[in-house]
Amino acid sequence: MASSSRSAAARSIRPFILASLGSGGRLASALALNDAAIADSLRELLRAGAADGILKVGDVTSAADAILGAVLLAVLGWARRDDRPEVQAFASGLAGQLIDGLRLDP
Numbered sequence: 001m002a003s004s005s006r007s008a009a010a011r012s013i014r015p016f017i018l019a020s021l022g023s024g025g026r027l028a029s030a031l032a033l034n035d036a037a038i039a040d041s042l043r044e045l046l047r048a049g050a051a052d053g054i055l056k057v058g059d060v061t062s063a064a065d066a067i068l069g070a071v072l073l074a075v076l077g078w079a080r081r082d083d084r085p086e087v088q089a090f091a092s093g094l095a096g097q098l099i100d101g102l103r104l105d106p
Helices: 001-052 060-080 089-098
Strands: none
Touching: 001 060, 060 089
């Protein structure tokens, strides 16, 4: 499937996915499970890193949400690439990008 066709298909299905997740309280359950299984640990890691002076974190909850959102979109993008790198190379590159950001070292 061509990239533009795939993008159009993805855009047309997104509202359906969100609506079906939101029906019957499933979205709330999924978000609560995510919080307990993943986000709580990430927030604790961010708090510890900030306390140790090795991470610059403003609002821990917002920072964790931003990281998790970036990871989600990156993984979805990686999965649909025809030229995707190996998993380990992708994960390492993504982790570096998230930790180091876009800034050049002075």
